[in-house]
Amino acid sequence: MRTETLSKVTPVKLSHLDWLESEAIHIMREVAGQCSNPVLLFSGGKDSICMLRVAEKAFRPGRFPFPLLHVDTGHNYREVTDFRDRRARELGERLIVRSVEDSMARGTVVLKSPDEPRNKHQSVTLLEAIEEFGFDACIGGARRDEEKARAKERIFSFRDEFGQWDPKNQRPELWDLYNARSFKGENIRVFPISNWTEIDVWQYIEREHLELPSIYFAHRRPLVRRSGGLLPVTEVTPARSGETIENLMVRFRTVGDITCTAPVESDADSVARIIAETAITTITERGATRLDDQTSDASMEQRKKEGYF
């Protein structure tokens, strides 16, 4: 049925954002068409917010053919988890939250020390959730520009029963013919925005007027300077003795576990200003803000082999 009398005029050729969006819609519909029990990972972060808009474009006026899942480390910013819950409610979609803290209580996650970053332990909780619900595919918002292990990963990435990625044994992926077949217990990870870069994400957020958690925008926050980076002072990350607490204008380029996600100094208080900053930035997204990727040259590759996204 026509809902409007005036139709939107389609240009002859798709812009780069239209093309990326269309590719991502196509990928999500392939998951829906090929998999029997998929799930979409939604953290409340900017990449997964873009994925929700793509999912709306892929499936509305129907409901999403998958629930949303967040693997919560228990150390997430309140602004982000509140946003996560509200966004799922507004969309009328089912949100499942599974917590690393539950895995700790079960004894399947054992921390080396109480303040150890919990990001890498999300793999365990994710695999437990996959088993609990019998998911055969997990849709995630990872991008190939983030990291060199991701640059070589397929859009449909096969994982064995242990959730392991084997870079030497990937399925060939040709044209737009995706192979999501798996046996029971195995799992396919699907990355619809593989071909997007950080600036594409921001341009898409601007174009689609997508709402973001407030901590993506410049705000004042107490921080300390530690090993060359800025660390937020929070309940779980207190200042150490001898450190000076500063109140600085900062914003987050990525949001994740509090203990390993650092903000950058910025006064960008709008998406347009963030785009302008991103276009002239001199540090990669993960280099600036992900403390857990800096430990070793191959740390992402290692974590992916262990079942990480």
Place this chain on the structure above:
Amino acid sequence: MSAIERLPSAAVPDNGLLRFLTCGSVDDGKSTLIGRLLFDSKTILADTLHAIQRTSAKRGLDVVDLSLLTDGLQAEREQGITIDVAYRYFTTGTRKYIIADAPGHEQYTRNMVTAASTADLAIILIDARKGVLTQTRRHSYLAHLLGIPHIVVAVNKMDLVDYSPATFAQIRSDYLTFAAGLGLTDVRFIPMSALQGDMIVERGERLDWYNGPTLLEILESAPAIHSAHAEKFRFPVQYVCRPQDSANPELHDYRGFMGRVESGELCVGDAVTVLPSGRETRVKDIQVLGESLDRAVAEQSVTILLEDEIDISRGDMIVKSGELPKVAKQIDAMLCWLSESPLDPRRKYLLRHTTRDSKAMLAGIAFRVDINSMQHEVAERLVMNDIARVRFKLAQPIFADLYTESRGTGAFIVIDESSNNTVGAGMIV
């Protein structure tokens, strides 16, 4: 050209996205070329640059080795090999680029075929000191086989032949001789030095005898694949939207057919035929997220609503009436075998074409192609990296076009159901 000047704005037209492939080995300077494109387009950020500066210094180099930008995985560094296709990104402000970087040696055919399947343009690197080699012919043949419409022959390392115009002219002439035999039509030649940065993004000062465009200018002006010629409308149905349980009673009769336009375009009111049923109707609406569009163009993901109630499911195809594809239960194709297990003529495989799967059996191998000499040879079976002309018999019909006419509806993959692996890639001839 600073980054801020390249910021996309309303004044700069968005020239869409171009996917290209670089063919060549590390020795041809491929990694340096990609590094140069990323570096000169200011895609490389300071922390990455510092990291490769440190590594370059550690290896005793006095200049930054841009090839380190494409340095791969831990497993690759340990074994000194390149495993797989890597995808890299840069933008000029008017156009976004996706580079498919296929490794030069190991499993070359398999990787290049994968990378080429989505490319609009191929850059074939030639070392100016070595000229046209067997691998140049192999790369060109595969680029042509996979239907890449634009070929750029990059004669690299001109700095090592004193920027000699005679050397460049000789290579150009050698290449054109065999390109004519392949049927390559759109070939452009460019002399360059990726190491020095000549004719990549900047012209440099050492190739003043060359009046053609720089590599980036060629990339900026190359038409993306679907703008080349008018194509027939093909819409494989991926998913059917029937929100009967919706709270909105208006949606109880809603039937939206969801998919991506593989080729051609469709307008509201057009007469369409649904395959395999052959039922005809008209397009009532084209929607994306509740918004109606006047038409859908190639590569656009949309939802189509039809005038009449027709039973349609995933795997069916909507086409314009009068532009029907071939309904085929037997296909002839060029097949690339991608698996370590050889093609077994006695086994049944799964053939996936658009959104449709069918059991398939080999009905014969006409010939295998020696991709170095391009000679045809007799073959009883196919092993990994083989390319052959084959015939498949199918259990279910597919709605097929020639690959040369429509990539999306002329291509298929072969899946081994015992492993679920993708084992073959085919192009219908």
